[in-house]
Amino acid sequence: MIKEDTVTRLLDKESESGELTRKAVALLAEAAAVQGTLHLPGVRDAYRWRLEQVVLLAGQALEGAGESREAALLHWVLVQACAARAEDARYGAGQLSRGAQRAPTLEDCDDGWQRVEQIASTAEEAALAAAGFAQRLNTDKARAMALRAEVAAKSARKTVQERNRAYTFHADPGFSFGEGWYLAAAALFAGLSIQIRPGAAHEIQARRFLLDAGLEGALRPYRPRPASPKHLTHIIAEAFRADAQQAQGTLRTAFLGDESASAPLRAWIYDKVGGTPEQKVLLWVRTGDHHVQRNTCFDELRQLSELVVNTGLTPIFFGDNVPRELVPQGAVNLTLCWKEPLFQGPEMRRAQLHLFEELRCRHGLMGQIGVTTAGMDGPALMGLPTLYLTREHNVRLGKWVGAVPGYQEVVREPGYFAIIRTTLHQWQQCPPRGEAITIEVRKVVTFKPSSVLKDAINK
Numbered sequence: 001m002i003k004e005d006t007v008t009r010l011l012d013k014e015s016e017s018g019e020l021t022r023k024a025v026a027l028l029a030e031a032a033a034v035q036g037t038l039h040l041p042g043v044r045d046a047y048r049w050r051l052e053q054v055v056l057l058a059g060q061a062l063e064g065a066g067e068s069r070e071a072a073l074l075h076w077v078l079v080q081a082c083a084a085r086a087e088d089a090r091y092g093a094g095q096l097s098r099g100a101q102r103a104p105t106l107e108d109c110d111d112g113w114q115r116v117e118q119i120a121s122t123a124e125e126a127a128l129a130a131a132g133f134a135q136r137l138n139t140d141k142a143r144a145m146a147l148r149a150e151v152a153a154k155s156a157r158k159t160v161q162e163r164n165r166a167y168t169f170h171a172d173p174g175f176s177f178g179e180g181w182y183l184a185a186a187a188l189f190a191g192l193s194i195q196i197r198p199g200a201a202h203e204i205q206a207r208r209f210l211l212d213a214g215l216e217g218a219l220r221p222y223r224p225r226p227a228s229p230k231h232l233t234h235i236i237a238e239a240f241r242a243d244a245q246q247a248q249g250t251l252r253t254a255f256l257g258d259e260s261a262s263a264p265l266r267a268w269i270y271d272k273v274g275g276t277p278e279q280k281v282l283l284w285v286r287t288g289d290h291h292v293q294r295n296t297c298f299d300e301l302r303q304l305s306e307l308v309v310n311t312g313l314t315p316i317f318f319g320d321n322v323p324r325e326l327v328p329q330g331a332v333n334l335t336l337c338w339k340e341p342l343f344q345g346p347e348m349r350r351a352q353l354h355l356f357e358e359l360r361c362r363h364g365l366m367g368q369i370g371v372t373t374a375g376m377d378g379p380a381l382m383g384l385p386t387l388y389l390t391r392e393h394n395v396r397l398g399k400w401v402g403a404v405p406g407y408q409e410v411v412r413e414p415g416y417f418a419i420i421r422t423t424l425h426q427w428q429q430c431p432p433r434g435e436a437i438t439i440e441v442r443k444v445v446t447f448k449p450s451s452v453l454k455d456a457i458n459k
Contacts, residue, residue, distance in 0.1 A: 020061035082130035086149035089123035120156040127153035166193035171200035178374025182232040189239040209349040213254040237399035261354040284370025285319040366427040
């Protein structure tokens with residue numbers, strides 16, 4: 001930065017140009033003084049404003065400076081200010097890109113990345129200007145400053161170019177198994193890209209499921225900073241609101257395939273459930289370490305089980321382990337069944353969906369009740385009536401209510417058991433048919449997203 005005494009010597013007369021130059025130099029010095037505190041609240045915004053004013057004032061002063069020594073001073077001021085703007089834009093592009101990737105909807109994400117693109121362009125414009133002023137000065141210091149600006153601009157542009165549009169299909173037991181239903185469904189509806197971490201415990205099974213679902217072409221090499229899974233429930237809701245029958249038919253065709261459940265699976269189900277067509281309800285159990293506040297309350301589970309039995313239905317416990325004393329006589333306990341070899345092979349995901357389908361079509365399964373566990377959402381999207389319990393309205397899954405047929409949210413408020421009782425009676429009176437949807441042509445019908453969503457995806 002230029003010292004005040006240098007400025008005083010160069011500005012030997014009072015003029016409009018000289019006054020503008022003095023203001024520009026003073027603002028540049030102020031900007032330099034806060035560079036070590038840019039992380040503090042409000043400091044960076046003020047820093048950016050000062051740099052913008054420096055460029056504006058110095059540019060105006062330069063118009064009347066001619067070839068004087070003042071012009072050389074202004075060129076040096078502008079080189080520094082433009083380089084600082086380019087480096088600040090690089091920082092801004094990086095910060096905003098991280099926020100854009102975490103945006104709640106795909107549209108918000110795309111809007112954020114458009115802003116990142118604009119910031120990268122600002123960095124490039126600043127770098128180009130710095131190079132021009134450095135060329136006029138023709139000094140090593142000016143060229144070094146312009147080079148810094150160029151490096152910053154290239155880094156900002158690289159941030160844009162390296163945007164990862166793919167969503168991670170988690171194939172590790174530690175991640176939510178049910179998130180895979182969201183991603184596969186959204187990819188079928190909106191042509192999303194998918195990545196799988198190499199070496200994940202269930203990488204082979206995940207790839208097999210996506211291949212069988214017709215999503216092999218959606219797979220991309222694994223990269224860091226994937227797109228946020230927050231977008232997926234919104235995409236699915238939009239597809240169902242546009243045409244629920246077509247959306248559900250697409251998923252059933254892709255997820256279940258052309259073949260019915262395997263003979264070993266049918267035999268296993270018969271052995272566990274029996275051949276009676278009694279009406280049944282799945283009661284999901286969640287006891288995970290992630291978001292423990294969403295875990296099943298066993299006292300509530302006991303009350304749910306009693307309510308199901310008193311309604312004349314048979315509870316089927318499914319999911320994580322449940323204390324034996326909570327399983328009433330005559331109930332079916334399928335908790336932890338997903339750990340059995342039948343549901344851990346290459347077709348583990350399709351096998352689990354076929355399990356629910358067989359229970360519904362041949363063993364009187366009427367619907368499912370549970371906390372907000374993503375494992376429920378696979379069968380829910382396939383047509384199984386679903387009631388999930390939550391302490392407060394779920395913003396993500398709430399988008400499915402009224403869109404996905406039979407999908408119901410119940411907030412734990414006074415009287416919520418009465419809502420559950422009413423729903424159970426409705427399931428009794430209107431049992432689901434053997435198939436949620438009749439598909440005459442066994443092929444995947446890709447949902448065509450709205451123009452706004454399509455534009456956001458293709459950009």
